[in-house]
Ligand SMILES: Cc1cc2nc3c(=O)[nH]c(=O)nc-3n(C[C@H](O)[C@H](O)[C@H](O)COP(=O)(O)OP(=O)(O)OC[C@H]3O[C@@H](n4cnc5c(N)ncnc54)[C@H](O)[C@@H]3O)c2cc1C
């Protein structure tokens with residue numbers, strides 16, 4: 001079958017070939033659509049419409065004809081205003097709005113404003129990079145670092161803020177300190193010409209949909225039939241293109257140099273390419289590069305990933321004691337339990353019509369996966385389901401049994417930008433240059449893990465080649 005594919009590919013005049021190892025496109029964008037209309041997300045569930053990267057994604061959504069599929073969550077929605085922490089056995093609403101900044105909001109022992117004002121006086125750091133925890137502890141105090149930032153890193157990277165790099169995970173805040181000596185001043189005054197020029201280079205004029213997101217102050221959006229709709233629509237659009245071929249179930253097994261290009265080894269057969277855009281995880285790329293690219297492979301292998309155990313739950317009726325986007329759990333409270341998303345609050349349209357129901361997603365593991373669960377392979381679903389429902393009972397007081405559940409282990413699903421990630425990226429880029437490899441990198445392993453970042457990285461990779469076509 002595959003050798004037939006290799007022969008077919010050689011025969012066609014396609015100038016662009018997309019190869020996907022698995023039986024579906026979209027990677028971690030994965031949604032279950034039940035026959036009764038319920039949608040459960042097993043990967044990302046909301047995309048932020050903010051900034052050039054956010055507009056770029058919405059422009060693509062519009063171009064793919066998905067405007068009518070968009071489910072926006074506006075600024076004044078309860079899911080935008082209410083986000084919780086589970087700390088010392090209790091749920092706490094995170095400070096929001098002006099009131100939340102001036103008042104002391106438990107579990108914090110002083111108003112956020114006090115920490116923010118003090119931040120302006122803190123001396124500028126000198127390190128080339130710093131862990132997220134060290135940076136925030138130095139500038140805003142131990143309490144915010146131990147609780148709020150610890151949670152934030154678990155809810156974006158499923159990662160440990162004591163290992164993650166401030167420079168690579170939160171570049172605007174790192175650059176703000178560098179430019180103005182303070183996060184607060186940097187955010188208020190801007191970080192100077194360098195950043196502005198960078199934004200201009202992005203050149204993302206907003207579509208009507210992106211303008212609408214701005215006008216209506218969306219905080220995030222999803223799609224009526226789930227996030228998986230996006231790669232499906234993209235696949236359909238690509239299949240209509242004359243010079244593009246897309247293939248699934250075709251893992252790239254190896255790469256060797258052939259003249260000025262590559263020979264791509266498939267399971268059975270091979271195809272030739274002038275240039276490769278790699279959108280596979282860094283470690284997967286390392287394992288297919290030729291031995292001559294040993295040092296590049298080594299740097300790619302250093303980009304670690306973590307696994308997440310994800311449990312979707314559906315309960316009969318409206319069973320939540322609070323309403324909001326969900327809650328995060330600091331590692332000091334429970335290392336294994338990262339947080340719970342209250343999916344039916346931001347996206348009630350994904351719930352089955354008729355009788356009320358509550359959909360939750362419990363996420364576990366991340367940077368603590370190995371120490372808490374062992375190897376991700378072969379874990380008992382019942383154990384993970386039990387752990388998830390016990391957390392829902394302890395955190396939310398829900399004693400009912402779920403009427404539907406789905407357990408999955410997402411192995412190596414999220415890259416970790418550990419301390420010194422920027423240096424690794426420099427070594428990777430310079431290795432590609434030094435060996436004149438016709439290779440461009442895209443995807444979550446390098447310059448941002450969000451859906452927006454990843455889509456923008458693909459666009460940039462393609463644009464960098466346009467001159468060569
Ligand atoms: C649980 C979870 C929740 C998340 N929540 C959000 C969120 O709310 N908002 C947000 O913006 N982001 C979120 N993210 C992050 C975001 O979803 C991911 O970072 C992003 O989808 C990664 O996309 P990617 O294309 O870089 O990588 P992947 O999705 O990993 O895709 C890589 C593809 O390469 C294929 N592949 C691998 N090896 C080969 C090979 N040898 N040959 C051919 N193909 C190969 C794989 O099969 C896969 O399809 C979340 C991630 C997870 C895991």
Ligand SMILES: C=CC1=C(C)c2cc3[nH]c(cc4nc(cc5[nH]c(cc1n2)c(C)c5CCC(=O)O)C(CCC(=O)O)=C4C)c(C)c3C=C
Pocket residue numbers: 047048083154155156157158219220308325326327328338339340341363364366414449450451452
């Ligand atoms: C409330 C609980 C949350 C859990 C549990 C959670 C898990 C989780 N998230 C990611 C990756 C990303 N999440 C992102 C955005 C995001 N996540 C939550 C909450 C939880 N996430 C919220 C409220 C948001 C929106 C943030 C906002 O509006 O300010 C993103 C995108 C970040 C961006 O820059 O756009 C990513 C990436 C993983 C891997 C994960 C697993 C435990």
